[in-house]
Amino acid sequence: MRRIGIIALNTFREAVRDRVLYLLLFFAGATILLSRVLSLLTVGDRVKVVMDVGLAALSFFGALMAILIGTSLVFKEIDKKTIYTLMSKPLHRFEFLLGKFLGLALTLLVMISLMTVFFQAYLILLGRRGDGRVFLAALYIFLEVVLLTAVAILFSTFSTPILASLFSLSFFLIGHFSRGLQTLIRKVPAGFSRSSLRLLYLILPDLENFNLKTEVVHGLPIPANLLLTSAAYGLFYTLFILTLAVIIFRRRDFT
Amino acid sequence: MMSDILVIDDLRKSFATGFIPRQKEILRGVSLAVEPGEIFGYLGPNGAGKTTTLKCLLGLVFPDSGSLTIFGQPHLSLRARQRIGYLPESPYFYDHLTAFEFLDFYARLFGLKKKERGERISGLLERVGLADAGRIPLRKFSRGMLQRAGLAQALINDPDLLFLDEPLGGLDPIGRKELRDIILEQKKRGKTVFLCSHILQDIEMICDRVAILVSGRVVSSGRLRDLVSEKILFTEIEISGVKREDLLGLGESLAGQEGRVLLKVVGEEKVEEVLALVLRSRGRVHSLLPRSLTLEDLFLDMVKAS
């Protein structure tokens, strides 16, 4: 346990010293500021546009950070052979993997918090009272990003950063469109194809579970069981992905 | 032997290589034993499987069959790894860390307390000659400095068994001497060193026992003294002032320059005959060098034989 923490802190330090992170942070901030310009083109509630773009930026750039950094985390160690000295120390392979995961998750927590605070401050500047539900939406964006981190690390254990990024990005896109499968399922006649589609629908990630943007932007109620179910869903899916990564990684030969 | 610090028994490992994966046997039944407190040399030509053996020992690669035991424990147990150190060939380290942070990271993994860490790291940096480089990021280190940092990391837990993979390559002669001194110092402190190398001169200088690995098998192993006999193979004599015809039958002429002849003479009697001849002819002996079997000779013989 203690060793996981050491790896995690080292990973956090490594990630925080990565320039890519700050570049993305800058772009996220720029997007939030730019949303004001966009809002001038619409008629009516301008703050709604800023809210929407802001939360979308949080989600998008958070996901990008998770994918870009996560996919190179394990690969870099193997490619640069720093893993040789590391794994010869008294350290289990799963401790290494979990440490990497937690380190990146911690990094993303800090990054998303920074972006959220900046965003909230900007909203207050624009005249909208501080909305606590923005933090709630950001929290669930964080949960989504944590799952993406696990996915990125999983792919990083066995493929190059470019491929792993593509796979992770696909996971992200599929996750947001998987609900559309329901429409298709309704139109297919009952039978084998429908059952297979239904099974596919259940297996594919449903990242819309973490999407509270509509509720927060429109001031709609958020039922408690939605929050609980989504958080639990994220937890279990993340656990599944991490377990898979540990299984793949534990008997891997480092040639 | 029960007291052996490291025992490898019939280690086998194949890798699947190529576009259409085909099994390539790298280790074909390696067996050896290392006694505590000795410097053990693991030699072999490139591609023999030395590094693969090390990777098996350190849990980087999983063997197909065979057993590996360190300190009487299964080699992958955390207790075993608590007491070993490893310096890989051409090591890379975390660019973004300073030397101090880098050593501190590993020290923490071993569970060393803060005060102890600080002391040990400073001591080690001094010992490897990086005393002033503690706060410099590793990405600014030269190759030689990285090698030293690597050695420091290998010694961070004061290991009872130190694994070194080709540590001498890339070092200048001073660096090589310093490293040899550190290895000998480890032995003096009662520690064991497992040294992989193909630089035979250094092995000859410091190792107690060696094993020679060729094509995935140990073809020869034992005390260096035993393997490399002190028997004199031949003598090289450089003389002048003696007529060529008189030298026929006494030895093989290796070179001739400005009236001097370099002769390879086999057998003590023939050497005496040559010396007598030189005396009679009022010639001169410029140099006389008895050559015994070197490790290199043995090594080349082994490689040729397989």
Added chain:
Amino acid sequence: MMIGAERRRAGSALILGFLLLAAAGGTLALKLRSEDIARARIPGSSLRFLPSGRYLNAVSLGYSSLLADIIYIWAIQYYSDPAITDRFSRLDHIFGVISELDPKYSEPYLVGALIAAYEARDPGLALKVLDRAMEKNPQDWIYPFEAGHYAQMMMKDFRIAQEYYRRAMELPDAPDIAKRLYANALFKAEDLETAWKTWLEVYNSAPDDRIRKIASNHLYQVKAVLDIKLIKEAVARFQDLFGRPPLNLEQLVGAGLLKSLPRDLDDRSYAYDPETGEVTTAVIPWKR
């Protein structure tokens, strides 16, 4: 390796396997639960920002026609959702975007106009969509043809209808009926002279008896309207002069108000009812 190590490895493998299955099971179970939670939907929220067509075109990186397909498919779903009460307000924009991405894609124009006309009950909007289609596809007869229908049937604006039909009929491969519709619209728009001329052209170029009969019936109608108008004017003048309507149409000639009595296309006289003052054709035009 000792037996102990092997057993430990097997043990940890078991733990991992169990963990994997438990996590998978939990995930599936929660996914099923999440389906039951009704999420508040803002109908039409998927449309929050549909950028302009030109922008999308630039951004689509060569996949503009695919993007057009995707947006069109989405649009169909969007327009079939009755919960989105204000879905027609963006119809022009949405179909404009599709048009910008793939100007030659004909179905969205036609379907867009259909939705505008029949669901939004805004035939003017339908015409707008079809105008854009014509702008991008000037050689296609179908767009002005459909536009003519909407103008004629829903807006009852025969002047606009005839303009569309004329445009349609002049385009390559236009069906013959376009011309007839044009002529008919002219008639309804009360441009009788051009209507007569056009029906004559149709009559003369008719490929078979059926068309010839149709043309002839229309010609009959046009003539009848012209003639009846003339006669009725004369009747009104008679009324002014003599204070009472004429007893029969011959009286009009006798009074010098008409040079001769016009006869219909079949050379029959027109019928006159002295009590009501109505002038009608002797027969129903299409029952000749």
